[in-house]
Amino acid sequence: MKRLIGLLYLCLLWFPFVSYPLPGDCDGGKDCEKKHDFFYKIENKIKTVFNDYGFRGDFLIAVVDECGVNGYAVINRNIIEGRYTDLNIDSPFYIASHTKAFTGALMCMLDEEGTLDLNKFIADYLLELNFGGGINTADITLKSLLNHTHGIFSVRLTWKTAFLGYSGLNSEILEDINNDFIYDPSHKFRYSNVGTIVAAIIAEKVTGKNWKELMREKIFVPLKMEHTSCNVSDYNADLIRPSVIVSRNNEIISSGFYKKDITMHASGGIISTTKDLSLWLAANIRQDEILMNKKSWILLHSPSALQNRKYFTYDRFGYGLGWDIAEYNGDTILTRFGGYAGISCHISFIPKKKIGIIAFSTDNRAFLLPHLMANYVYNLMSERDAESIIENELAFFREAFLKQNNLSYPSDSLLLQANNRNDAITGIYQTDSWPSIEIKKSGNYYNFIWGVLKGKIYLKDDSSFTTNTGVIIRDFKIKNDTLFTGSLIFIKNMKK
Template identity: 55%
Template sequence: MDRIHRIFRPQYLILFLLFTFSCNTSKYSTLQNTRKFQEEHPKFSSKFESQVKDIYKEKELFGDFIFAVVDENGLAYSFAINREILNGKKSSLDNNSPIYIASSTKAFTGTLLKILDQKKILDINESLYHYLPQLNYNDNIDTKKITVRNLLNHTHGTFSTSMTWKTAFLGYNGQNEELINDLNTDFLFDPSGKFRYSNVGSIIAGMVVENVTGETWKSKMKDYIFKPLKMTNTSTQVSHYNFKAIRPSLTVSKERGIIEKGFYKEDITMHAAGGIISTINDLSKWLSANIREDNILLNKSSWTELHTPTTSQDKEYFTYNRTGYSLGWDIAEYQKQKILTRFGNLAGISFHMSFMPEKKIGIIAFSNDNRAYIFPHLMANYAYNLINALPTDSIFNSEKPNFDKSFEHENEMSYPKDSQLLTESSLNHKILGTYQNTANWPSISIDRKDNYYIFKWGILNGKIYKKKEGSYFSNLGVLIRDFKIKNDTLLTGSLIYKKVEH
């Protein structure tokens, strides 16, 4: 008994009770919010879930669909479905399942840079020359005229194929110096100052964070966003998760079902333009903070800059007429309502995040059947229209043909067949080996596995299929890559590789 009293000192007991009360209050708050939403929209769940199930059955979908409605108090409604759930079987899919949010990361990166700006750690109106002088584009671009703001709103005008491919798909040595060298030696430039969407600006902004603070974009994202919002299951590192638990990309065809299944990211390819894995529960905290615009992350004027256009654009995506871009959000209109959207895609993964600031309501949606990449957007619209008491079914019927068309296009695509597989032979053995590129692209290796061959390019790999003599292709999950080999030279696109002698 004396030992127990020594352990549970009064001050520790008070802290323990406060912690327990806080946890219970948090859980109760979510439960209270979902009940409130149900009371205010009593027909929502039945109509919404019935529509999702109908589409799932009609299209014979594979993979996962997970959905959430978020308001200023947090998670208000969620729903998950896949073939297991539809058939009454147990599934690991729920609100704590890790999902990749792809380019929705850009909204987080813009927020991080605005936080650092508000804290006067950096100034988003200061130049790239000031914060990253080693990036000089071989003195062909005046980086004094490119600001951090330009990086975040896609008006910087620069692009680099090698840097983009390395960070998104292939990997690199992990050092900013390699990427800066790519930008300095392999770049395109549009001096017009017009909106040109790409990953480049956000990734360079991440380098600015590291140059200014001495810590990586990944570290600062955790310090200034994930921790304050208590997003405990969110990370910029694939290695922080059980890899098998991350919901994968699915490549599917009408003819053959699932062609490829996998998650094609590693820590090295998780970057400031597309490098966050999270959960519905955590993302509802993020989206709710944006809806509330409270002071957990930023003050009111900073939120205003994050949620209003800093440049113009004129683009249509599905039903959204995009007229502007802030520091990380597309500004659009849907059914005469202002809507901020940030979507993301990788192979079969399609991620939707949006909110209507005046209605104080937002949507998170995820699917991973490549044929159904519009599905999250279609159902987000259906939910908004239900909530806003619009003629939901007639609007849905006018929008669904667009989904049907895109679905059929993907469904009819042809993919490599086993009959095309390059199989083991003494002649084919000649292509085995490692190939290197003089322009510092990741090496390519060709290895034998069982009775076939594997093409490995950076962190990606896939089986090799034969087109004709000396001409091949490989399905790398996120892309299909053609290549040719003649003697000791491998050509893929415009890249030239030479076999390395061991």
């Protein structure tokens, strides 16, 4: 393994456009040539795929061992076209659902210190969550909340916490779940955001500190993750890597970062940097007791639920308390990915080889690129025929790319033009238990504002409209001061 890790320390003269070394032991001999060759292959493969598919946005990949980042590579159009880029391992980006691995670790830490017991039940901690008597919460353990076997699903909770925003009060979240839920009594593995969010509410109740405070105190500070936060407001918004939505004509439809503090939650609510995430991933690789003991790490990383799902090239057979456990080319690999509005985050490691990958992309059509390139690096390190393997994997990659590339987006030619007749639709529309929708005039067009999301309004057909908020495309109709979208009905507030 030492020899394989040695390949990752790179000579500076070989990184003219995308790859960057961290300090290593390159002495100009044969070892240095191997290091050159290793990242030169990665650099060229990234450039080839990026150009072949006309990707926009950013891409970054880093290799991590027990000590942190060994080397990394970046690419975007600025780099390809010879312009300056500020993309590097200190660039903040949203890790989306990899947040679940952090929350799982937090809950294991609280269990270890005796603050709560993961084998106890919701009813032991959260009587306010009662589902109107429709579910027996004495049958649902805290562990099952973290491994997706709890069986609880709530559309309202998911939309408000991830997309739209809400008051920020746990009482509102609990009311949403109590009154809007679906329950699967089989307790089979079914992935959702609900369990981790409920677990975080329990953690707040037993500690008196909210999830964001606990993450900082228990994980970010001990690991010296100084540029990691659960609040968007802690960053210069212009520096967070934005998602980029691209049309089939390779035109940028929208670009931006659409999260607010209120939509940063325990299932998807961390912004970090590659350098900081390398400290987190390295701690997982070595099971660092600065956070918790080996028994707790094993609890986090070992299968506590069975699954039989394939994602891209990964045969997932288990789930720990925040990590998917899968097989890839004969290796057991732990992964926890994340995606949001075009951003795709890959974080994985192979425990036996004590090596991991961090990668992310921001072009919506490139959501599999972090996984494709992570595989390429793993295969190079394992001295497999990486070139043949990536050619095979590219077949599935192309299929996924074409599906995204062929998506339709509202055309500017159909933008609803502002005029006296159309002004009649402006106003605030309300319904019970959901954020209000505001139709607001802005210059020569109108905006659809739902909670924290906003998008221009386009004509869909003679009787309906559509909007692209960057996160979701939403169709709606307005008739007699009533707004219909999906199954929801909003009534215009006529008060002046």
